[in-house]
Every structure is written in structure tokens, then in C-alpha cells.
Amino acid sequence: xxxxxxxxxxxxxxxxxxxxxxxxxxxxxxxxxxxxxxxxxxxxxxxxxxxxxxxxxxxxxxxxxxxxxxxxxxxxxxxxxxxxxxxxxxxxxxxxxxxxxxxxxxxxxxxxxxxxxxxxxxxxxxxxxxxxxxxxxxxxxxxxxxxxxxxxxxxxxxxxxxxxxxxxxxxxxxxxxxxxxxxxxxxxxxxxxxxxxxxxxxxxxxxxxxxxxxxxxxxxxxxxxxxxxxxxxxxxxxxxxxxxxxxxxxxxxxxxxxxxxxxxxxxxxxxxxxxxxxxxxxxxxxxxxxxxxxxxxxxxxxxxxxxxxxxxxxxxxxxxxxxxxxxxxxxxxxxxxxxxxxxxxxxxxxxxxxxxxxxxxxxxxxxxxxxxxxxxxxxxxxxxxxxxxxxxxxxxxxxxxxxxxxxxxxxxxxxxxxxxxxxxxxxxxxxxxxxxxxxxxxxxxxxxxxxxxxxxxxxxxxxxxxxxxxxxxxxxxxxxxxxxxxxxxxxxxxxxxxxxxxxxxxxxxxxxxxxxxxxxxxxxxxxxxxxxxxxxxxxxxxxxxxxxxxxxxxxxxxxxxxxxxxxxxxxxxxxxxxxxxxxxxxxxxxxx
Amino acid sequence: xxxxxxxxxxxxxxxxxxxxxxxxxxxxxxxxxxxxxxxxxxxxxxxxxxxxxxxxxxxxxxxxxxxxxxxxxxxxxxxxxxxxxxxxxxxxxxxxxxxxxxxxxxxxxxxxxxxxxxxxxxxxxxxxxxxxxxxxxxxxxxxxxxxxxxxxxxxxxxxxxxxxxxxxxxxxxxxxxxxxxxxxxxxxxxxxxxxxxxxxxxxxxxxxxxxxxxxxxxxxxxxxxxxxxxxxxxxxxxxxxxxxxxxx
Numbered sequence: 001x002x003x004x005x006x007x008x009x010x011x012x013x014x015x016x017x018x019x020x021x022x023x024x025x026x027x028x029x030x031x032x033x034x035x036x037x038x039x040x041x042x043x044x045x046x047x048x049x050x051x052x053x054x055x056x057x058x059x060x061x062x063x064x065x066x067x068x069x070x071x072x073x074x075x076x077x078x079x080x081x082x083x084x085x086x087x088x089x090x091x092x093x094x095x096x097x098x099x100x101x102x103x104x105x106x107x108x109x110x111x112x113x114x115x116x117x118x119x120x121x122x123x124x125x126x127x128x129x130x131x132x133x134x135x136x137x138x139x140x141x142x143x144x145x146x147x148x149x150x151x152x153x154x155x156x157x158x159x160x161x162x163x164x165x166x167x168x169x170x171x172x173x174x175x176x177x178x179x180x181x182x183x184x185x186x187x188x189x190x191x192x193x194x195x196x197x198x199x200x201x202x203x204x205x206x207x208x209x210x211x212x213x214x215x216x217x218x219x220x221x222x223x224x225x226x227x228x229x230x231x232x233x234x235x236x237x238x239x240x241x242x243x244x245x246x247x248x249x250x251x252x253x254x255x256x257x258x259x260x261x262x263x264x265x266x267x268x269x270x271x272x273x274x275x276x277x278x279x280x281x282x283x284x285x286x287x288x289x290x291x292x293x294x295x296x297x298x299x300x301x302x303x304x305x306x307x308x309x310x311x312x313x314x315x316x317x318x319x320x321x322x323x324x325x326x327x328x329x330x331x332x333x334x335x336x337x338x339x340x341x342x343x344x345x346x347x348x349x350x351x352x353x354x355x356x357x358x359x360x361x362x363x364x365x366x367x368x369x370x371x372x373x374x375x376x377x378x379x380x381x382x383x384x385x386x387x388x389x390x391x392x393x394x395x396x397x398x399x400x401x402x403x404x405x406x407x408x409x410x411x412x413x414x415x416x417x418x419x420x421x422x423x424x425x426x427x428x429x430x431x432x433x434x435x436x437x438x439x440x441x442x443x444x445x446x447x448x449x450x451x452x453x454x455x456x457x458x459x460x461x462x463x464x465x466x467x468x469x470x471x472x473x474x475x476x477x478x479x480x481x482x483x484x485x486x487x488x489x490x491x492x493x494x495x496x497x498x499x500x501x502x503x504x505x506x507x508x509x510x511x512x513x514x515x516x517x518x519x520x521x522x523x524x525x526x527x528x529x530x531x532x533x534x535x536x537x538x539x540x541x542x543x544x545x546x547x548x549x550x551x552x553x554x555x556x557x558x559x560x561x562x563x564x565x566x567x568x569x570x571x572x573x574x575x576x577x578x579x580x581x582x583x584x585x586x587x588x589x590x591x592x
Numbered sequence: 593x594x595x596x597x598x599x600x601x602x603x604x605x606x607x608x609x610x611x612x613x614x615x616x617x618x619x620x621x622x623x624x625x626x627x628x629x630x631x632x633x634x635x636x637x638x639x640x641x642x643x644x645x646x647x648x649x650x651x652x653x654x655x656x657x658x659x660x661x662x663x664x665x666x667x668x669x670x671x672x673x674x675x676x677x678x679x680x681x682x683x684x685x686x687x688x689x690x691x692x693x694x695x696x697x698x699x700x701x702x703x704x705x706x707x708x709x710x711x712x713x714x715x716x717x718x719x720x721x722x723x724x725x726x727x728x729x730x731x732x733x734x735x736x737x738x739x740x741x742x743x744x745x746x747x748x749x750x751x752x753x754x755x756x757x758x759x760x761x762x763x764x765x766x767x768x769x770x771x772x773x774x775x776x777x778x779x780x781x782x783x784x785x786x787x788x789x790x791x792x793x794x795x796x797x798x799x800x801x802x803x804x805x806x807x808x809x810x811x812x813x814x815x816x817x818x819x820x821x822x823x824x825x826x827x828x829x830x831x832x833x834x835x836x837x838x839x840x
Contacts, residue, residue, distance in 0.1 A: 232779070
């Protein structure tokens with residue numbers, strides 16, 4: 001491996017199609033591969049949600065592929081929508097996609113630290129995605145146990161359709177995904193620590209790099225835990241162990257682990273069953289950091305763009321860095337707030353509650369610093385900037401319901417309602433997606449050498465922003481009115497009758513929002529071929545990726561070693577000739 | 593390729609770039625084929641291995657916490673009117689002690705192999721990454737102890753010993769689903785064994801690299817990071833053995 005890693009820097013770019021586009025070692029190609037994987041996944045996930053929204057309001061509707069959606073099929077849609085969106089979109093696009101493409105360029109490196117490992121991580125992720133999609137096509141279909149895959153539903157093959165082979169494929173796919181993410185994470189960390197160009201000190205790194213670095217740390221420490229849980233779950237499902245499955249569960253008349261019974265191998269059982277809560281602990285110890293894995297890169301992109309398009313230095317650069325670190329560290333101490341309903345000790349719940357609300361502090365630091373960056377700036381409202389502002393808006397709206405849910409006394413009535421669905425979709429779903437869109441519009445010229453269409457971009461932004469709020473804001477009211485989540489059909493329930501109109505409104509908003517995503521898709525592929533040719537630095541930004549041609553050459557800097565003399569956000573520097581100072585400009589340019 | 597680099601003496605490289613005020617002397621973080629860039633590559637691979645091991649730690653920390661939790665779970669017994677545990681302590685097969693000695697010995701032999709390669713690397717002239725055909729070196733190769741091969745055999749021997757331990761357990765009628773204690777025995781030893789198998793394959797690659805006349809530097813890099821990994825697997829095994837032994 002070391003020799004190939006060596007070769008990719010030392011020799012000319014590969015010329016064969018396979019080495020260039022399929023099994024490429026170039027971090028830029030791998031980044032685009034990740035991005036397209038996420039693009040496919042997001043459309044799959046979106047259509048699953050479309051079917052759910054139709055079924056919730058018009059349960060009798062006849063849908064393509066499904067006909068009438070049965071309750072268990074609704075649970076399949078819900079499970080696969082969550083799984084695909086969380087793992088293959090929110091984890092894949094902002095970190096593995098953009099991070100792969102831009103981390104090395106922004107720190108002045110010719111590639112990632114381990115190019116072969118990088119290629120392996122992508123193809124492992126790809127295999128994981130194929131295995132996940134295969135779950136749709138096996139007998140019984142995809143699993144019904146939700147993206148959190150709670151035991152006992154997930155551990156017992158006879159618990160429902162899809163809990164047989166489909167569920168096994170789900171767990172295997174996630175285990176493969178864990179391995180891929182671990183390989184990616186250690187590559188990101190090593191690259192950040194070891195491959196920075198001369199003068200690129202840690203505190204001269206763009207905030208995007210800080211976000212990718214901390215996200216990689218979270219991934220490195222979190223995915224191993226999910227992997228362990230997945231291995232134990234597979235053993236429980238297939239070999240008759242009892243890590244999670246409790247004894248005495250009635251499975252169509254048969255008890256699990258009956259005293260004196262035999263296990264699948266025909267040997268006597270000498271135990272009474274395990275703990276479903278153990279799964280929840282292992283899952284959420286991964287699951288909560290995963291939330292930050294999804295959102296931190298978006299925060300990095302938002303910081304970058306707000307500064308660039310306000311023509312001002314980011315407000316409180318170091319505070320931003322420490323806030324990212326604080327969010328990362330606190331993110332590992334709050335997993336219990338997903339389990340307030342599990343009957344945990346009120347003292348534990350109190351501790352988790354306090355830690356959770358503490359995350360409000362670094363989050364507020366970031367929010368106010370973003371506002372401080374905008375304040376008094378000469379703002380350029382280009383499409384990337386619109387999405388960055390949209391990110392801040394959604395982050396605040398989605399984040400403010402966090403302190404509500406952080407309190408056990410409020411979480412217990414709200415937990416199994418649409419309130420939680422609204423909360424996590426706004427902050428983890430849509431805000432993170434806005435981060436991805438912002439990054440796409442911003443970096444598209446660098447990645448493909450052409451500009452995206454501004455008018456279409458604006459239409460996409462305004463409809464998506466209004467649509468996202470129209471879909472997810474009413475969910476909070478539904479939740480407060482006691483509308484439970486995860487149920488396939490509640491149109492016949494008396495006390496929810498008056499909410500059907502609201503549900504209908506949300507579904508129509510969803511149709512419009514989904515429709516406008518095709519405007520984005522059209523803009524994306526049309527601009528790739530027909531867009532206006534992009535300059536080296538169309539946004540007049542300061543970071544290293546804008547010093548090289550669009551798209552950058554094979555080794556990023558054309559054989560030149562960049563030397564960094566400036567911080568990443570030197571806009572409107574007094575005494576400077578232009579209103580921005582590139583990081584690689586000579587040290588004499590600034591007046592301070 | 594790197595136009596700004598000059599052949600000045602390179603200070604001990606520090607991690608990453610310099611600070612905002614002190615620009616470090618030109619160093620090669622680029623792996624751009626300069627003959628003596630192996631120290632940079634070595635540092636990069638060591639950092640990577642360090643963080644890979646952090647991920648391995650998290651995997652086994654998770655297994656350990658599951659172990660402790662599962663051990664402590666009680667189920668209600670009507671007969672005794674209280675919570676009782678179903679955890680039945682297992683007796684570990686004695687062959688594990690032999691395996692432990694084998695693994696510790698393999699760490700020693702791998703350290704010797706690494707040291708030998710480091711010496712060879714120092715003896716070989718700089719500015720070339722190719723193995724030196726110098727007669728002295730060839731003589732040295734012929735007469736030195738094949739530490740790498742011995743380590744490979746010891747590592748494979750440990751794995752065979754672990755399979756023997758599994759066989760002994762099965763012979764006693766203790767299977768993976770017999771009791772949570774036995775489930776964890778198989779999970780922990782299995783996961784550790786798979787990890788060590790990775791190390792054995794890396795050693796095989798290092799041996800093969802020698803046959804394929806790969807540069808000495810490459811062989812040294814592989815052996816060096818594998819040694820880091822191997823010693824850690826040693827430590828991990830002692831930890832697992834202690835856990836299974838003392839927290840049974």
C-alpha cells in the first residue's frame with residue numbers, strides 16, 4: 001500500500017478509465033464518488049418519505065409499486081428512509097464527499113495521507129449501500145425496526161416481515177459502513193495532523209477543516225461502538241446468544257429462552273435472557289455523536305460562507321474552534337437523553353439532562369458569532385450565501401426545541417410524538433442538507449469548472465426554505481396535540497380528526513419541496529455541461545482551493561509546494577489593495 | 593517536483609506545519625519521491641496506526657461494558673423471591689497460558705526484526721530507496737536470525753492455539769450460546785484473533801516484500817507499524833485474558 005500511496009504523488013496522473021474514474025486514488029475523484037453516492041441515496045430516501053406523506057393523509061391511495069400501503073410496509077418505509085438518510089446522505093455527503101475533496105486542498109496537501117485506504121473506504125461504503133438496498137428485494141422485504149433498530153423487534157426474526165433476512169442485511173450493511181467510516185476517519189485525522197503545508201498552523205486552518213477534523217474524531221470513537229453492538233446483535237439473531245434478547249418473550253406461543261429448553265444448536269440453554277437496554281446504550285453512544293457527525297461539517301461550511309460573502313473576518317475564530325471542540329466532547333456525554341423513556345434512574349436522567357443543556361452554550365456561541373459575522377458586512381446574496389443563512393435559520397429553529405426535549409419531564413410526554421420528528425428533522429435533517437446545498441453551490445465551480453445557474457439556485461433556495469418550514473414546523477404542534485409518531489394510519493382516530501387538515505397541508509408542502517429538488521438536479525447536471533466557465537476564484541475567497549485552477553490538477557498544486565502566510569478569513573483588511581488577502585499571499589500584504 | 597525544497601539539513605520534523613510566526617525549515621510532507629523522505633512516511637504511518645488503534649480500543653471498550661452489564665443483569669426468580677443472575681463462570685482452557693507465552697515471545701522477536709531492519713536502513717547509503725547490493729549487506733542477510741519469519745510462525749502458532757482452546761471448550765459442551773459468559777469468551781477471543789490475523793497477514797506481506805525486492809524503506813515501514821500494532825495486540829490479549837480470568 002505504501003508504494004501505491006507513494007506513487008500517486010510521485011508520478012503523473014493515471015490515464016486509464018478504471019484507474020481514473022472507478023478505482024481512483026485521487027481524493028478529488030473519491031470525493032465526487034461519495035457525493036454522487038449520497039445524491040442517489042437522497043433521492044431514494046426522499047421517495048420513501050413521499051410515500052409516507054401520501055399514506056398518512058390518503059391511506060386508501062393506490063401507489064405505484066405498493067398499491068395500498070400496509071402498516072408493516074409503512075414501517076419499512078420509515079426504517080429505510082431514516083437509515084438511508086442518516087448513514088448514506090448526512091454522514092456521507094458533507095464529511096466524506098466535501099471533506100475528501102477539499103480538506104487536502106485547503107490545508108495545502110497533494111492528497112489524503114493514505115490514498116489507497118481512501119479508495120477502500122469509498123468502495124466499502126458502496127458495498128454497504130448495495131447490501132442495504134438489497135434488503136428491499138429479499139423475502140419479507142426490508143426491516144421494520146426503525147433506524148435505531150431497537151431490540152427486541154430487531155433481534156427476533158419472527159417479530160415481523162422484514163425481520164428475517166432483511167434485518168440481517170441491515171445489520172451487516174451497517175457493520176460494513178462502520179468499517180468504512182473508521183478507515184475514512186483515521187485518514188482525515190492523519191491528513192489534518194501531518195500533511196499541512198508550511199505555515200498552515202492549526203489556527204490558520206479554515207473552520208471547514210476544523211469541522212471535518214472534529215467530525216473524524218467523533219466517527220473514529222463512535223463507529224467502533226456501533227460495530228460492537230451490531231456484532232452482538234447478529235450473534236443474538238443467528239446463534240442463540242442472549243446479549244440483548246430478554247427471556248420469557250412470547251413469540252406466537254413459544255417463550256424465548258424457556259428454562260430447560262434447547263438453543264438453535266441443540267444444546268441446553270443455561271441462561272435467562274439479556275437486556276434490550278444494553279442495545280439502546282450501545283446504539284446511542286454511537287447515535288448521539290452521529291448527530292454531530294451530520295451537522296458539524298455544515299457548521300464549518302456555514303462559517304466559511306458567512307465570512308466570505310459578508311466580506312468580513314469570521315467573528316471570534318478561536319471561539320468557533322473551541323465551540324466545535326466543546327460540542328464534540330459534550331456529544332459523547334449525552335446519549336442517555338434519548339433514553340429518558342427507558343425507565344432510567346431519575347438521577348442519571350438529571351445528569352444527562354444537565355449535560356445536554358450544556359451543549360446549548362457552544363451552540364449559542366456559534367450562532368451569535370455567525371450573526372456577529374453578518375453584522376455590518378457588505379453582504380453578497382449569492383445562492384451559496386442564501387443556503388448558509390438558511391442553515392443558521394434552521395439550526396436556530398430546530399435547536400431551540402432541544403432544551404425542551406433535554407428535560408425528562410417534558411421529554412416523557414413529547415418523546416413518542418411528532419414533536420421529536422419535527423425537532424430532529426429541522427436540525428439534523430434539513431439544516432445539514434442546507435449545509436450540503438451551500439457547499440454544493442459554493443464549490444461546484446471548483447469541482448466542475450463551471451458556475452451553477454443563479455436564478456434556478458434562488459428558486460431552489462426560497463421554495464426549499466419555505467417548504468422545509470411548512471413541513472416540519474407544524475409537526476411540533478401535532479406533537480403537542482398528542483399525535484404519536486411511527487403509526488401508519490391514524491386518520492380514523494377521533495381526537496386527531498381535527499389535525500388531518502394540518503397533515504394535508506404538510507403533505508402538499510412536501511410535494512412542492514420534493515418537486516423543486518428536481519430544479520436543483522437539473523441545474524446541477526445542466527451547469528456541469530453548459531454553465532458559465534468558472535474563474536480560478538469566482539467568489540473572491542481566501543482559502544487555498546481558490547489559488548488553483550478549476551478543477552484543480554491531479555496533485556492539486558501543480559508540483560508547487562504552497563506556503564501559507566495568512567489566516568483563513570482576512571477580508572476587508574485595512575491598507576490591503578483588494579478587500580481580501582489570500583492565505584498564500586506574501587506576508588507583506590497586510591497592514592497588521 | 594518540489595521546487596522550493598533545498599538539500600539543507602532537515603531538523604527533527606514536528607507534527608504538522610509551523611506556527612504563524614516560525615516557518616519551519618522545508619520538510620517533505622509530500623512523499624514526493626525524495627530518497628530520504630522515509631522519516632516523513634514513517635511518521636505518517638505511525639500517526640495513522642495510532643488512531644486506528646484508538647478505534648480498536650473503542651470496539652473492545654464496548655465489548656467490555658457489555659460484558660459488565662450483561663454479567664450484572666438479574667432476572668426475577670419466583671422461587672427465591674429476588675433477582676438472580678444467570679451468569680455461570682467458565683473455566684478457561686489451560687492452553688491459553690501457553691498461547692500467552694507464545695504471543696509475548698512473538699512481540700520480542702518482532703522487536704528484534706524491526707531493530708535489524710532499522711540497522712540495515714541506517715547502513716544503506718541515503719539518497720536511494722532501492723535495496724543495496726553491497727556485499728556486506730548480503731552477508732548480513734544470510735547470517736542474521738530470521739526474526740520476521742520466527743514472528744510469523746509464533747503469530748500463526750498463537751492463532752492455532754486459540755483454535756485449540758475453542759476446540760477444548762466445545763469438547764466440554766461449552767458453546768457460544770451456552771451462557772453469556774461463554775458467549776463473551778468466544779466474542780472476545782474471536783475478535784482479538786481476527787485482529788491478530790491482520791497482523792500476521794501484514795508480516796506475510798513484509799516477508800513477500802523482501803522476496804519481491806521492494807525497497808528496504810517500504811519493508812521497514814510495514815514492519816515498524818505492524819510492530820506497533822502487534823505490541824498493542826499483545827497488550828490487548830493480556831487485558832482480555834485478565835478480564836476473562838478475574839471478572840468471570
